[in-house]
Amino acid sequence: MNATTARPGPVQYAVLAVLAIAFLYPIWWAFSSSLKPAAEIISDPLAFDVAHANLGNYRAMFADVPIGTGFANTALVLVVKGAMTMFFCPLAGYAFAKYTFPGKDLLFGVVLLTLMLPTLVLIIPLLLEMSTLGWVNSYQALILPGSIDAFSIFWMRQSIAAIPNELLDAGRVDGASEFGVFARVVVPVIRPGLAALAVLTTMNVYNDFVWPVIAVNDTSHQTLQVVLSTLAQNVTGNRVGADFATVWGEVLAAGSIAMLPLLVIFVLLQRHFISGILAGSVKG
Template identity: 80%
Template sequence: MNDKRPGVVTYLLLGALSLLFLYPIWWAVSSSFKPAAEIISDPLGFGLGRATLDGYRAMLADVPIGTGFANTALVLAIKGGMTMFFCPLAGYAFAKFHFPGKNLLFGLVLLTLMLPTLVLIIPLLLEMSALGWVNTYQALILPGSIDAFSIFWMRQIIAAVPDELMDAGRVDGAGEFGVYRRIILPIIRPGLAGLAVLTMMNVYNDFVWPVVAVNDERHQTLQVVLSTLAQNITGNRIGADFATVWSELLAASSIAMIPLLVVFVLLQRHFINGILAGSVKG
């Protein structure tokens, strides 16, 4: 039998590629602990003896990053919860039920995937304005909370669940929602985990819609706060130089990376299993 396990060269190559991809993160985090002047004078050097938290202290004083985190957490909790509740239900309906116009309706859902996000911004903004929702949490949460990709992905995963399992549940007296809750959900947990990670990444990194729908500081999400960080620093501190701006920018970016890194590390196995579960149809 041929041994097809990866060899030493493969591991060395993968290790080198990993270091290549991780270096920008290491540089950003390590530079955030440098004195501001050294970021410009010695951008590639780093010494633990010169490490300082001055950049973080100044950033927390100049930038409302706490407000950005709080707003992003609120939007993520509600919008992510709506995505995780309604999209699997819609996928279940498209995968396992037969009703008039199902294929046409599903085709219309898929058709929305072909529309660029920028095409939808003006109509959505006009709709939010007509409802009086500009500069509100409703404008940040409701648009896109039930999206075509999540429905399509859940439909592909649920379609692979054998109908015999569902029939057995119905014979035991379970209703349709009972079949979904007791049979479908336990089977598609890897797909749900993958959807949860993707949803968090999309909501956490979303910038275009929040910057259009909200223009007051009280409702700004983290990405909008980061986009205006340099302006906030120079506005709050007279005579702030280029090095100071970079020091606080790297400090804020390092803090902003933490949630996504933690979630991906903790859910990496479930995320990969979820991606694989949605890649084929049994």
């Protein structure tokens, strides 16, 4: 009896449609509400009249809030920190997966052990370290801590461990150096895992709030999430008599803009991301 691939029926499609609406509606509501006059956000929060749509909340938000500075700082941290993660963590994973050296299992166990430490436990030691180095209120404090993290090393180690050793030996026989084997043989094979790591790293850096709000306290180094957290205070401080509706209009405008980069990145990399997530679930 030949196995046949089961296809979703009407019930499954209906369930998926309901779930899609449930997940997408908050995004639509935030974006559509950001285009409404501030008073209508409070008086009729669920309705949206295209005829009344305007960019007033966006213009006011850009005038009241240094969101451009937040985007620029976040982009800088994301590019540099992401590049360090995407370069060093696969190399560390490759070493743990394919090399044998004294203390490898113990060292890898220590790396995994750090995954059990809550982030809040590490904040005070990291802050004292940054203070000793004179890096408080600097980009170094935002970029270096956590740029090479245990989860990324573990993720890459699991992806690389599935590569047959014979494939690596073939590269060495062809005269490739060890780094050449990694760059020309390993990297093309683990591309889905790298794409998944890139998406996860982007999300973690982009959404990070606790460490940036502690490591820097001057506006010139604030990341986007820190700027968003103080948005309401900035609006009321820069505009005399700003009411609750005005604040919410600008908050929704800023939130809508902040969502766009992650949505674009996920849409562009979703196929590789899903393949990378599922890569370790199938064996054979």
